[in-house]
Amino acid sequence: MTTRIADRFTLLKKENRAGLIIFITAGDPEPKTSLEILKGLPAAGADLIEIGMPFTDPMADGPAIQAASLRALKAGMTLKKTLDLVRGFREGDKATPLVLMGYFNPIYIYGVERFLDDAIKAGVDGLIMVDLPPEEDAELCLPAIRKGLAFIRLATPTTDDARLPKVLSNTSGFVYYVSITGITGTASANNAHIESAVTRLKRATPLPVAVGFGINTPEQAATVARVADAAVVGTAVVKIIADNAKMPADAVAKTHRFIADLAAGVRGARVNA
Amino acid sequence: MSTVNSFRTGPDEGGHFGIYGGRFVAETLMPLILDLERVYTECKADPGFQKELAGFHTHYVGRPSPLYFAERITQDLGGAKVYFKRDELNHTGAHKINNCLGQALVARRMGKTHIIAETGAGQHGVATATVCARFGMSCTVFMGAEDIERQKPNVERMRLLGAEVRPVTSGSSTLKDAMNEALRYWVAKAETHFYIIGTVAGPHPYPAMVRDFQSVIGIETKQQMQEAEGRLPDTLVACIGGGSNAMGLFHPFLDDPSVRIVGVEAGGHGVSTGKHAASLTGGRPGVLHGNRTYLLQDDDGQIIEAHSISAGLDYPGIGPEHAWLHDMKRVEYVSATDEEALEAFQYCSRLEGIIPALEPSHALAYVRKIAPKLPKDHILVMNMCGRGDKDLAAVLGHLARRGRPV
Numbered sequence: 001m002t003t004r005i006a007d008r009f010t011l012l013k014k015e016n017r018a019g020l021i022i023f024i025t026a027g028d029p030e031p032k033t034s035l036e037i038l039k040g041l042p043a044a045g046a047d048l049i050e051i052g053m054p055f056t057d058p059m060a061d062g063p064a065i066q067a068a069s070l071r072a073l074k075a076g077m078t079l080k081k082t083l084d085l086v087r088g089f090r091e092g093d094k095a096t097p098l099v100l101m102g103y104f105n106p107i108y109i110y111g112v113e114r115f116l117d118d119a120i121k122a123g124v125d126g127l128i129m130v131d132l133p134p135e136e137d138a139e140l141c142l143p144a145i146r147k148g149l150a151f152i153r154l155a156t157p158t159t160d161d162a163r164l165p166k167v168l169s170n171t172s173g174f175v176y177y178v179s180i181t182g183i184t185g186t187a188s189a190n191n192a193h194i195e196s197a198v199t200r201l202k203r204a205t206p207l208p209v210a211v212g213f214g215i216n217t218p219e220q221a222a223t224v225a226r227v228a229d230a231a232v233v234g235t236a237v238v239k240i241i242a243d244n245a246k247m248p249a250d251a252v253a254k255t256h257r258f259i260a261d262l263a264a265g266v267r268g269a270r271v272n273a
Numbered sequence: 274m275s276t277v278n279s280f281r282t283g284p285d286e287g288g289h290f291g292i293y294g295g296r297f298v299a300e301t302l303m304p305l306i307l308d309l310e311r312v313y314t315e316c317k318a319d320p321g322f323q324k325e326l327a328g329f330h331t332h333y334v335g336r337p338s339p340l341y342f343a344e345r346i347t348q349d350l351g352g353a354k355v356y357f358k359r360d361e362l363n364h365t366g367a368h369k370i371n372n373c374l375g376q377a378l379v380a381r382r383m384g385k386t387h388i389i390a391e392t393g394a395g396q397h398g399v400a401t402a403t404v405c406a407r408f409g410m411s412c413t414v415f416m417g418a419e420d421i422e423r424q425k426p427n428v429e430r431m432r433l434l435g436a437e438v439r440p441v442t443s444g445s446s447t448l449k450d451a452m453n454e455a456l457r458y459w460v461a462k463a464e465t466h467f468y469i470i471g472t473v474a475g476p477h478p479y480p481a482m483v484r485d486f487q488s489v490i491g492i493e494t495k496q497q498m499q500e501a502e503g504r505l506p507d508t509l510v511a512c513i514g515g516g517s518n519a520m521g522l523f524h525p526f527l528d529d530p531s532v533r534i535v536g537v538e539a540g541g542h543g544v545s546t547g548k549h550a551a552s553l554t555g556g557r558p559g560v561l562h563g564n565r566t567y568l569l570q571d572d573d574g575q576i577i578e579a580h581s582i583s584a585g586l587d588y589p590g591i592g593p594e595h596a597w598l599h600d601m602k603r604v605e606y607v608s609a610t611d612e613e614a615l616e617a618f619q620y621c622s623r624l625e626g627i628i629p630a631l632e633p634s635h636a637l638a639y640v641r642k643i644a645p646k647l648p649k650d651h652i653l654v655m656n657m658c659g660r661g662d663k664d665l666a667a668v669l670g671h672l673a674r675r676g677r678p679v
Contacts, residue, residue, distance in 0.1 A: 054575075055574075055575065056444070056575045056576045057444070057449065057453050057561060057562075057576050058453075059299070059453050059456045059457060059460075059562070060299045060301075060456075060457070060460060061457075062457070063443075066443060073575060078573040079573055079574070080573075103560075104297060104560045105559045105560045105561060105568075105570070105574040105576075106573055106574035106575065107574070108559060108560055108565075108574060109559060109570065109572070109573065109574030110573075110574065130299055131297040131298060131299060131560065131563075132297065133296060133297075133298060133299075133300050133303045135287060135295075135296050135303070136295060136296060136297060153300070154299070154300045155300065156299075156300045156301040157301075158300075158301050158302075158303075158304045158305065158463055158464065159300060159303075159304065160304060163303070163304055167300065178300070178301065180461075181301055181460065181461060181462075181463055181464065182301075182460055182461035183457045183460055183461060186461065187461075
């Protein structure tokens with residue numbers, strides 16, 4: 001069992017601040033630049049990293065992340081190469097937690113047991129699976145937990161109190177609250193909703209609560225950071241990569257600069273509140 | 274082959290047919306799907322619901338659809354007696370209305386007044402738009418941009434019926450992508466909208482619910498064949514995209530071991546070319562659109578775009594119950610190519626005065642292959658699940674390009 005996720009949230013608690021979780025798609029815009037972007041994330045201010053595993057049919061993602069998946073696949077990305085990317089990152093960073101996010105089919109085809117072994121060896125700390133609700137825990141969640149990989153569940157505005165215990169059972173690492181009823185990169189939730197949702201989750205679980213979907217600016221990240229244990233930013237980062245896909249050096253530099261702004265927002269949130 | 278007492282007891286509580294089916298959806302949709310399952314179970318057991326559905330079948334759809342003896346085709350092929358189950362005579366011109374009507378009644382019971390649908394050939398979109406008009410519900414139909422081009426008359430029909438048709442340009446701009454977009458839209462509108470899935474696929478309870486609503490086809494066929502011939506048919510043939518018309522015909526016969534059952538997938542340019550939509554013949558098990566089933570995919574689990582001349586069959590997956598029946602070897606799955614379907618389309622028009630849709634033209638192509646080799650007392654039923662008006666422009670274009678204009 002890796003302890004990087006728990007260690008990181010313990011550290012954040014000690015520093016009395018929320019964490020910044022940055023999402024990028026593995027191999028976007030192509031594997032080499034993607035590794036450069038990934039390697040620089042911790043220095044730019046990412047506390048945890050979420051790597052999207054490219055899939056042709058990402059049914060919970062908006063246009064920006066769909067396009068990122070397709071760019072990566074076009075550049076030859078596979079699940080095996082995603083694990084290579086993680087291994088490349090781990091050579092220089094043993095502390096930053098890294099979780100893989102995606103859809104089940106590529107893992108199912110890779111083979112669940114083999115995937116879990118290879119992911120742990122590569123330095124993955126947890127999994128976020130969009131299309132595996134608790135009803136399908138036998139597929140990947142339980143085998144992952146047995147092997148010592150965190151399985152981070154998504155809770156949503158439609159997860160009511162009756163269902164919440166089921167969603168929280170077999171959840172480890174942290175809980176990811178999807179703050180809108182919708183796909184990535186579309187709408188943003190209002191602050192009051194986020195605050196009450198986090199409070200509700202906190203009452204039901206001792207795990208840290210991260211909030212994502214619809215966080216696009218340092219200001220929005222700061223607002224979330226006042227009430228949650230971490231803020232997740234994905235689409236806004238992926239858009240910068242997309243805008244600079246033809247100029248790898250710019251894609252790396254501009255992405256890191258934007259993350260530094262987000263980090264400043266998150267780190268100052270409780271001080272400035 | 275493992276044996277079971279009955280092929281008609283699935284799915285289990287989790288929505289599984291063997292290893293297939295299930296509920297592979299985002300958490301946002303899970304509470305909704307559980308709610309749907311609960312309400313549908315109520316409807317199924319409610320005589321009032323069934324009575325209302327039967328009333329609409331009789332007075333709105335025009336059921337029962339005839340079981341027609343295709344005498345000239347039978348003579349021409351010189352073998353088995355060929356019957357058509359005439360579901361193309363239904364209101365809206367295909368079997369799709371059977372399912373839409375049922376789901377609209379379920380939606381109404383759940384208090385939902387906004388309906389979402391995906392469509393390939395446009396038949397499911399038209400049927401959905403029709404029932405939405407009938408029940409005063411709003412209707413948003415997602416359709417691949419390429420299919421909008423291929424099936425213009427149906428697009429106009431949907432708009433006339435008051436539906437909003439949203440073109441989908443992601444991926445291959447066909448049925449798979451329309452389903453992705455419909456699911457994305459549904460995630461955003463989960464609390465107010467009802468998604469009428471058009472085939473026996475998607476998360477549980479859709480595959481079972483759609484099958485139940487389409488089973489009227491097979492139930493009628495059984496009774497009508499008893500009246501016509503005093504016995505069960507020997508062979509059933511139906512085309513398969515997602516597989517709803519086929520499942521509707523097949524399901525009531527699954528436990529009649531004397532009945533040979535054949536599903537015909539879209540072979541496109543030929544299964545060996547890689548450009549086809551034959552998931553069972555040319556795919557392998559995977560997870561997409563809420564269920565585990567056979568999928569066209571590469572070695573990395575990425576979905577491969579399907580190809581078929583028929584927009585209604587142009588899908589890289591198939592209903593999970595078909596996947597199970599395939600593995601259990603209860604149903605045989607074969608394929609017919611674009612070219613064979615085009616020929617069958619013209620053949621049926623000229624010999625029977627019935628212009629079939631391109632989808633059942635695939636089934637007919639297979640009937641043309643096997644009927645001549647079967648004895649004259651062999652009874653074969655093919656599901657004529659849609660009419661071909663929507664395909665005229667596309668077919669004429671294909672024939673002109675092949676240098677043989679009508």
